[in-house]
Amino acid sequence: xxxxxxxxxQVDGYIYPNEIALQWGILIVxxxxxxxxxxxxxxxxxxxxxxxxxxxxxxxxxxxLTALAFLLVAGLPLISHLGHPLRAYEILMTPxxxxxxxxFGFVYLWYLMAVLLLEIWFDYRRDLVIxxxxxxxxxxxxxxxxxxxxxxxxxxxxxxDEKLGYIITVIGVPSAFLxxxxxxxxxxxxxxxxxxxxxxxxxxxLLSAMVSGIALVMFMYMVISRIRKVKIDMAxxxxxxxxxxxxxxxxxxxxxxxxxxxxxxxxxSFEILHLLVTGKLTYTLLIFQGLMGTVxxxxxxxxxxxxxxxxxxxxxLYFLASSLVLFGVFFMRWNVVIGGQLFSKxxxxxxxxxxxxxxLEGFWMALFWMILPFMILSLLLWLLPPWKKQLG
Amino acid sequence: xxxxxMKDSRRNFIKxxxxxxxxxxxxxxxxxxxxxxxxxxxxEDPSKPWYGIGIDIEKCIGCxxxxxxxxxxxxxSQEPFYFRSWVEQYTIRTDGTIKVESPNxxxxxFTQSVPDEEIYKTFFVPKMCNxxxxxxxxxxxxxxxxxxxxEGIALVDExxxxxxxxxxxxxxxxxxxxxxxTKTADKCTLCYHRITKGLQPACMExxxxxxxxxxxxxxxxxxxxxxxxxxxxxxxxPHLNTGSKLFYNGLSSEVR
Amino acid sequence: MPVQLxxxxxxxxxxxxxxxxxxxxxxxxxxxKYGHYRADSMDEIAVLPIHYAGKSVCIECHxxxxxxxxxxxHAGLSCEICHGPNAKHADDYDVKEFLxxxxxxxxxxxxxxxxxxxxxxxxxxxxxxxxxxxxENCTDCHNPHAVxxxxx
Numbered sequence: 001x002x003x004x005x006x007x008x009x010q011v012d013g014y015i016y017p018n019e020i021a022l023q024w025g026i027l028i029v030x031x032x033x034x035x036x037x038x039x040x041x042x043x044x045x046x047x048x049x050x051x052x053x054x055x056x057x058x059x060x061x062x063x064x065l066t067a068l069a070f071l072l073v074a075g076l077p078l079i080s081h082l083g084h085p086l087r088a089y090e091i092l093m094t095p096x097x098x099x100x101x102x103x104f105g106f107v108y109l110w111y112l113m114a115v116l117l118l119e120i121w122f123d124y125r126r127d128l129v130i131x132x133x134x135x136x137x138x139x140x141x142x143x144x145x146x147x148x149x150x151x152x153x154x155x156x157x158x159x160x161d162e163k164l165g166y167i168i169t170v171i172g173v174p175s176a177f178l179x180x181x182x183x184x185x186x187x188x189x190x191x192x193x194x195x196x197x198x199x200x201x202x203x204x205x206l207l208s209a210m211v212s213g214i215a216l217v218m219f220m221y222m223v224i225s226r227i228r229k230v231k232i233d234m235a236x237x238x239x240x241x242x243x244x245x246x247x248x249x250x251x252x253x254x255x256x257x258x259x260x261x262x263x264x265x266x267x268x269s270f271e272i273l274h275l276l277v278t279g280k281l282t283y284t285l286l287i288f289q290g291l292m293g294t295v296x297x298x299x300x301x302x303x304x305x306x307x308x309x310x311x312x313x314x315x316x317l318y319f320l321a322s323s324l325v326l327f328g329v330f331f332m333r334w335n336v337v338i339g340g341q342l343f344s345k346x347x348x349x350x351x352x353x354x355x356x357x358x359x360l361e362g363f364w365m366a367l368f369w370m371i372l373p374f375m376i377l378s379l380l381l382w383l384l385p386p387w388k389k390q391l392g
Numbered sequence: 393x394x395x396x397x398m399k400d401s402r403r404n405f406i407k408x409x410x411x412x413x414x415x416x417x418x419x420x421x422x423x424x425x426x427x428x429x430x431x432x433x434x435x436e437d438p439s440k441p442w443y444g445i446g447i448d449i450e451k452c453i454g455c456x457x458x459x460x461x462x463x464x465x466x467x468x469s470q471e472p473f474y475f476r477s478w479v480e481q482y483t484i485r486t487d488g489t490i491k492v493e494s495p496n497x498x499x500x501x502f503t504q505s506v507p508d509e510e511i512y513k514t515f516f517v518p519k520m521c522n523x524x525x526x527x528x529x530x531x532x533x534x535x536x537x538x539x540x541x542x543e544g545i546a547l548v549d550e551x552x553x554x555x556x557x558x559x560x561x562x563x564x565x566x567x568x569x570x571x572x573x574t575k576t577a578d579k580c581t582l583c584y585h586r587i588t589k590g591l592q593p594a595c596m597e598x599x600x601x602x603x604x605x606x607x608x609x610x611x612x613x614x615x616x617x618x619x620x621x622x623x624x625x626x627x628x629x630p631h632l633n634t635g636s637k638l639f640y641n642g643l644s645s646e647v648r
Numbered sequence: 649m650p651v652q653l654x655x656x657x658x659x660x661x662x663x664x665x666x667x668x669x670x671x672x673x674x675x676x677x678x679x680x681k682y683g684h685y686r687a688d689s690m691d692e693i694a695v696l697p698i699h700y701a702g703k704s705v706c707i708e709c710h711x712x713x714x715x716x717x718x719x720x721x722h723a724g725l726s727c728e729i730c731h732g733p734n735a736k737h738a739d740d741y742d743v744k745e746f747l748x749x750x751x752x753x754x755x756x757x758x759x760x761x762x763x764x765x766x767x768x769x770x771x772x773x774x775x776x777x778x779x780x781x782x783x784e785n786c787t788d789c790h791n792p793h794a795v796x797x798x799x800x
Contacts, residue, residue: 016478017478020473023557023560083553084575087552087554094679099531099534099558125652149655150654164650189532192528345566453766453767464700465733501761503763514764514765536683537686547693592702597700597703597728598700598728599729600729
């Protein structure tokens, strides 16, 4: 309660008395961020498989495992922020279909169970069978369980793996679009909030998700190659850079269009949103998201389209660009979630938000949720190393 | 536009826009136009009560007793962050700037904060749940823990609410909050526990000037029906099409 | 049918079956009776205790005050505006902990202090500081139940 009194003293103008406390904090910033990384990484993987961009082969499995690691965590900050986390099951029992949030449980489960897990399973089944024969002890047992008892690795069975896996990936592409476009709709459908309520929101969320997911795979590929001390496949990295550039342009264009439209129409909410952007969101929107997260990476990646410098220069710049994009997209989520709650729905004033360090909604907890998927990813890479897969 | 004739028409203020639109469409030879879609909305069963609220801004003296009584009646935390009902004072200065204030929701009363000579106009606006007929808050509840009762009252099931706060975000009027103890969404119930016993809601019981009434919109003999007929009422944020059933007499355009 | 599906399909079927069973037991009984909500919750809200008894209850005992009230300017006011919520007092006369008897300038000023937003036709207003500063409280002169019966 203490901190609410502090905020009460920092209110600018007039806000409705119930608006002093922000309902959604850092955990809800993480939720679309993490879900976006999942969708983006998956779409990158599908480029290789469905759209036959063969040069991306080295990152295909990495992208899938990254998507899985992040998806396993995606729902946790969401559930832990609830007033009653133990009642979360209700969303599966009595989903209220007029609510944009209601089918999240089903979309999540569909994506996890019917898409990601299945695709990875079909991809790895033969290796699981082989590894379960080669390894010993606990690892052997885990591989055995993961095969689900399907140990047939005859050419015919493997052909089915390929065929079914492909079908799943094809289904997975619209599913990934659904997963994240849907997250955007949760915000975009709130007509009470002019900062959120735009038909562009799902599209913007989807594109920024692709941007962040592609950047994450690029980032992970470089880090893992460094750790494994293997040479980075520059053709692959350049290709990822190309796609990142393309999607970043689309994302930037649509987000700009959204803002230009807002400014030009200048509806009732314009004045307060203008004050929001030039005041409370100056750093996070204009500097972090706009300049660092979008313009600088665009310049770097765009420059590579014009003339490709030597590898020594490209690598650190790719690393920088992907890190900046990841940083920028995080603040894009921040600006949507936090920014949308800073101004009063009376359009007459602002409350403020200060991220605490401790507690369930604090910085350390948020950091934990951000580190957890990387830990899960290392576990997955240890268990299912893409580089030890049989060729073929 | 024949103000008098309009006044005589039944439930004129709700249907005014609709009637106008209806005339235009009818003359354009389209099929007969249902005015209801522009109106508040209709209850499923017109033989049963369907409640709305009328607040007369002309009468409000800003004593804040309604906001105080609301907290006492409903055992709401006295901390200044949780209000089912509150009062705002709007002051438009002669230089055109607007000052809005609601110190502790008006619970401790108001002291005039702008000197007389700087005031262009000033008035109080009591706020509470609008009990919308097309309520955005109940629409977004993912589990069905908040709902519109058959009497048209938006209620929260505190044993089922999981505290996601989506409804708090969806209410355009700032009428919801997350209860600090139950960790569930909380809001005005129009004193459901009182009106079902034949009592007035607490805020109306204690209003010294009878500036607020509630009543059955289906009851053509009722007090609210009469109030709506005799005054030119307006709802808050009509462009959001929430089907608000809280009707203000004398609402100034500055009010949000 | 490929071997993979022979394992996966029953697994998914089992998963869906378990979900349906859980659903059957976890949905509250009265859910969906009137709409997409737990109908019982309306009854739970309806039985919450009341704190404001209402004027009709007060005047059953306090008939003298009620009569006096109706004779003067404060006619039509509910008792609990000034005296606070007293349903407990109505149930048991000896419970008086919530009974307010405040005749101070601040308390009466909630309605009667000068404020440009108060319309004169709605309420009589005085400067609560300057008005007869020789007396401390409003009730030193005014009887709140019959305000124009000035005490000497």
